[in-house]
Amino acid sequence: MLRAIVLHSDDNVATLIDPGRAAIPVKLTGEASGEIELTDDIPFGHKCAIRAIAKGAEILKYGQVIGRATAPIRVGDHVHIHNVEALRGRGDIEEGR
Amino acid sequence: MHTFIGYERADGSVGTRNVVAIASVMDNSNPVARAVAGAVSGTVLLPGLYLRGQIGRDREITLNAMAGLCLNPNIAGVVAIGLEPITTGELSERISSSGKPVESLNIQMAGGTINAIAEGTRLAARMVREVSRIRPREFPISKLMVGVECGGSDTTSGLSSNPAVGVVADRIVAAGGTVIISETSEFFGAEHLFAQRARDPAVKEQFLQRVAALEKEIKAQGIDLRGSNPSQDNIRGGLTTIEEKALGAMAKAGKSPLVGVLGYGERPREPGLHFMAAPAPAVENLTALAAAGCQICVFSTGIGNPIGHPVSTIVKVTGNRNTAETFADNIDFEVTGILERNERIEDAGGRLFEYVLSVASGELTSSEILDVRETMISRFGTSM
Numbered sequence: 001m002l003r004a005i006v007l008h009s010d011d012n013v014a015t016l017i018d019p020g021r022a023a024i025p026v027k028l029t030g031e032a033s034g035e036i037e038l039t040d041d042i043p044f045g046h047k048c049a050i051r052a053i054a055k056g057a058e059i060l061k062y063g064q065v066i067g068r069a070t071a072p073i074r075v076g077d078h079v080h081i082h083n084v085e086a087l088r089g090r091g092d093i094e095e096g097r
Numbered sequence: 098m099h100t101f102i103g104y105e106r107a108d109g110s111v112g113t114r115n116v117v118a119i120a121s122v123m124d125n126s127n128p129v130a131r132a133v134a135g136a137v138s139g140t141v142l143l144p145g146l147y148l149r150g151q152i153g154r155d156r157e158i159t160l161n162a163m164a165g166l167c168l169n170p171n172i173a174g175v176v177a178i179g180l181e182p183i184t185t186g187e188l189s190e191r192i193s194s195s196g197k198p199v200e201s202l203n204i205q206m207a208g209g210t211i212n213a214i215a216e217g218t219r220l221a222a223r224m225v226r227e228v229s230r231i232r233p234r235e236f237p238i239s240k241l242m243v244g245v246e247c248g249g250s251d252t253t254s255g256l257s258s259n260p261a262v263g264v265v266a267d268r269i270v271a272a273g274g275t276v277i278i279s280e281t282s283e284f285f286g287a288e289h290l291f292a293q294r295a296r297d298p299a300v301k302e303q304f305l306q307r308v309a310a311l312e313k314e315i316k317a318q319g320i321d322l323r324g325s326n327p328s329q330d331n332i333r334g335g336l337t338t339i340e341e342k343a344l345g346a347m348a349k350a351g352k353s354p355l356v357g358v359l360g361y362g363e364r365p366r367e368p369g370l371h372f373m374a375a376p377a378p379a380v381e382n383l384t385a386l387a388a389a390g391c392q393i394c395v396f397s398t399g400i401g402n403p404i405g406h407p408v409s410t411i412v413k414v415t416g417n418r419n420t421a422e423t424f425a426d427n428i429d430f431e432v433t434g435i436l437e438r439n440e441r442i443e444d445a446g447g448r449l450f451e452y453v454l455s456v457a458s459g460e461l462t463s464s465e466i467l468d469v470r471e472t473m474i475s476r477f478g479t480s481m
Contacts, residue, residue, distance in 0.1 A: 003439070005256055005435070005436065007256065007260065007442075015252075015256055015335065016335075017256070017436045029439040030435075030439075030441070030442065043335065044252070044335075045252035045334050045335035046335035047335060047337065059337075061341060061344065062260075062344045062345075062348060064287075064290055064340075064344055065290075065340065066337065066338050066340045066341035066344060067337060067338040067340060067341070079337070080332075080335070080337050081332060081337055084337050084338065085338075086286070086337075086338035086339055086340060087338075087340065
């Protein structure tokens, strides 16, 4: 069975540790359990949502904020640069601490 | 209670190895030091880099880092080999104040290369015999200082080996030991998250200043690191944001509070998790960690990095199944179970912790056995 690892119990994304296929169930390992179904093919090492994430909501990995959703994200969606923006290291927003 | 078997030093620190350092005070003394280290077993060579012509802060860092390497608890005694007595004295005084045995030799005084090699060989041979009489005994983990570092990182690093190293870091700190994470540039983008772990506002400010100072220095060279981070390679591999990339590297430090911020090669003054501002490349970084006093560094690698250090024992850890097979000669411990067999990170980290204690008690690692070891003190200025 295809697998995705969850690194912290608060996370809303998992990382594929096998190449993911659309509509094929993925087993969650690490700090979560259960299964999800991918909405698309997702490469090894990329992330999928394990919870629905509203536009503007935080993306959590390692239990920490790695970015913000720029579009609504469904369970099983590929989570990457097309629907996530960094909050740091950008020239167009003021850097805060 | 966990313990390890080590060698007690005059300053109360405990070595996990028991070797004599042949320290070359400056680059022009390296050939004699190399010959002496080659002639006497139980020694490690610490070549000198420059020193002559170095000025100000850069010179201080070089001298202090070399003294730090000699003061590392793994070093039982030091033979300092220089050209002339004044500079050699600057190094040997920094070492002898700790009570560690130091012998000095100067090539000008010894009467040239051949005589210096003969004299140095006798000094080293005598010291090796003396330190071999030290009997190792049991010590608590509070006597351990462990560096955490990564090199040759890939997707598996942030998912398995770095978090497993983080478990080791937390256990060392919980037992009253000291852990140092370094590689300043790897914090870019997530320094605000790591800063939240600082014990107090002063430590937080020191940490943020160190990161900002490096970024400013790099920007002054016309390079914008944030703009190209994560790299196209990283993005193809699945890393989405700079925060995510930095968090993967920071996972090596576990979850303990940050209690101190150190300069290059600087020794911590108390136990707990420290950050050291030092360059990320493996040899420079391991040298800085060894100079701070780390007896062991736990080195996480994805695609494989073989290098060790003559003073600090390096433990190479991978979570990448391919690397564990194809790079096996240089890998000491694999945590591939996390990605291959659904092993919990906590359990893999626990196994790694037990292994690190075995190494602390004398089990040799690949870079020691194959002698793939290198030392290199970073430069921070111009020579005169």
